[in-house]
Amino acid sequence: MKFSEKPRKRKGQFFLIAGLMLAILFFMGLPKPDSMVQGPVAEDLKHVYENMEREFGRALALGLNESLGVDKLQNFTRFVDGALKTRYIGFDCLWVVAEGNTSSIINLSVGNFLGNEINMTLNLTDDGGSSAIKYIGVNSDTTSFLEFGSVTSDFNMTISFNTSDEAATVVWERDKVNLYVFMNLTRSNNIKRDDFDL
Amino acid sequence: MIKVFFIKNAGQRIFMRGFWYMVEAVMVSVMLMSFLYVVGSKYTSVVQPQNLAEKGFLVLKGLDDRGELKNYTVAMDYTGLNSIIPVYNYNHTVEICNAEGTCAGHKPVASNIWTASYITAGEYVYKPLIVRLYFSPLD
Numbered sequence: 001m002k003f004s005e006k007p008r009k010r011k012g013q014f015f016l017i018a019g020l021m022l023a024i025l026f027f028m029g030l031p032k033p034d035s036m037v038q039g040p041v042a043e044d045l046k047h048v049y050e051n052m053e054r055e056f057g058r059a060l061a062l063g064l065n066e067s068l069g070v071d072k073l074q075n076f077t078r079f080v081d082g083a084l085k086t087r088y089i090g091f092d093c094l095w096v097v098a099e100g101n102t103s104s105i106i107n108l109s110v111g112n113f114l115g116n117e118i119n120m121t122l123n124l125t126d127d128g129g130s131s132a133i134k135y136i137g138v139n140s141d142t143t144s145f146l147e148f149g150s151v152t153s154d155f156n157m158t159i160s161f162n163t164s165d166e167a168a169t170v171v172w173e174r175d176k177v178n179l180y181v182f183m184n185l186t187r188s189n190n191i192k193r194d195d196f197d198l
Numbered sequence: 199m200i201k202v203f204f205i206k207n208a209g210q211r212i213f214m215r216g217f218w219y220m221v222e223a224v225m226v227s228v229m230l231m232s233f234l235y236v237v238g239s240k241y242t243s244v245v246q247p248q249n250l251a252e253k254g255f256l257v258l259k260g261l262d263d264r265g266e267l268k269n270y271t272v273a274m275d276y277t278g279l280n281s282i283i284p285v286y287n288y289n290h291t292v293e294i295c296n297a298e299g300t301c302a303g304h305k306p307v308a309s310n311i312w313t314a315s316y317i318t319a320g321e322y323v324y325k326p327l328i329v330r331l332y333f334s335p336l337d
Contacts, residue, residue: 015216019223023231047255051317054262059319059326072324079297079326083317 045185045192048089052080056181057198060097064177070097070109073179074143077113090186094118096159100174106148106155112138114184120161126152170197250288254314254331257283268321270294271329276303279329288312288333295328308334 056076063072077093084091093113100106112118117139125131138144153174160167172178178197185192261267261282270279271294280292280303293303305311312333319326 015219016223019220019225020227022220022224023227026228027231027235043252047252047314050259051255055317055319059324062320062322062324065322066324068324075297076319076324076326080317083295083315083328087315 044087045089045187045190048084048185049183049192049194052181052183053196055080056095057179060177060179060198069099069177070111070143073097074111077111081113084185088187090184092184092186094161094182096122096157096180098157098172098178098180100151100176104150104152104174106151106174108146108148109143110136110138110145111143112140114140116140118161120159122146122148123158123160124148124151125156125158127154128152168195168197172197250312250333251314253285254312254333255316257285258314258316258329258331262316262318267316267329268318271318271327272321272325274302283331285333287336289336290334291332293330293332295330297326303330304332305330306332306334310335 056073059076060069060073063069063076066072073095077095081091081093091113092115093111095111095113097109097111098106099109106124108122110120117137120136120138121133122136123131123133132148134146134148136144136146151174154171155174156169156171157180158167158169159180166182168180168182170178170180180195180197182195183193258267261279266282267279270276270282274294274296276292276294279294280290283290283292289306289308291304291306293301293305295301314331314333316329316331317326318329
């Protein structure tokens with residue numbers, strides 16, 4: 001048998017090996033998935049909300065002990081925003097603090113941390129059924145103040161902002177500090193949007 | 199097989215044929231390894247206990263309910279807090295961070311870590327802190 005007539009049984013092995021090596025190099029270049037395992041997203045937001053429901057009231061109470069209730073609440077809101085950013089959770093928040101005094105005046109502080117300017121309507125209805133409405137525009141990341149006079153000891157406050165969809169009515173007492181918080185938590189396509197009052 | 203007609207020289211033709219063999223081999227290898235990667239990762243990835251992050255949160259919340267959490271957090275005592283975490287089937291460490299971003303404690307060095315977080319406003323004075331509880335599989 002001539003050399004040239006030898007059967008060529010293994011003619012492609014080097015190409016196959018080279019191909020395999022190039023493919024391995026390709027896979028080595030792929031980014032390694034993050035080893036940090038996180039919990040289910042929806043549950044995570046539920047827990048954050050539950051946590052905030054407790055701590056916003058505490059932040060205000062601790063601030064009031066130092067006669068800096070609204071300042072500390074503002075600071076706490078920013079702290080929470082920063083802490084949640086590290087977990088890729090978007091945090092938008094609006095709160096209203098009502099502090100009454102014996103001269104029948106209610107001082108309201110409105111903290112807007114929703115990321116955009118809002119127009120708020122505050123409708124106070126007292127025991128006798130008479131009502132007073134006030135409108136206020138609040139810039140993003142600021143706190144604005146207003147007051148209602150001649151308020152009875154118990155009253156209803158309807159808080160609405162931007163659209164009538166965002167409205168809540170709370171029953172408050174004049175002679176204590178009241179807090180209303182609206183919160184919007186987002187991560188990917190999950191949203192937890194709720195409000196509470198204390 | 200793709201034929202290269204425009205190359206007249208026999209040596210060049212053989213070289214080009216080899217080149218296309220290699221391209222084919224690369225494509226086959228990528229397809230084969232992709233298949234193995236997808237199928238393999240299904241069986242080799244860590245099975246996550248779905249409720250571990252939730253468990254961590256509930257542990258921290260439970261400690262807060264009993265008034266035990268904030269004594270440790272305000273003092274930045276991550277070791278003391280970690281010692282009262284009632285979880286025994288995972289390694290766990292605690293990290294406490296303040297508003298300035300200064301943290302006390304350890305994040306474990308492991309291939310898989312589960313994290314639970316809890317934010318506190320303070321105890322007797324306003325002092326916002328974030329507590330992170332990390333879980334990792336037992337060695």
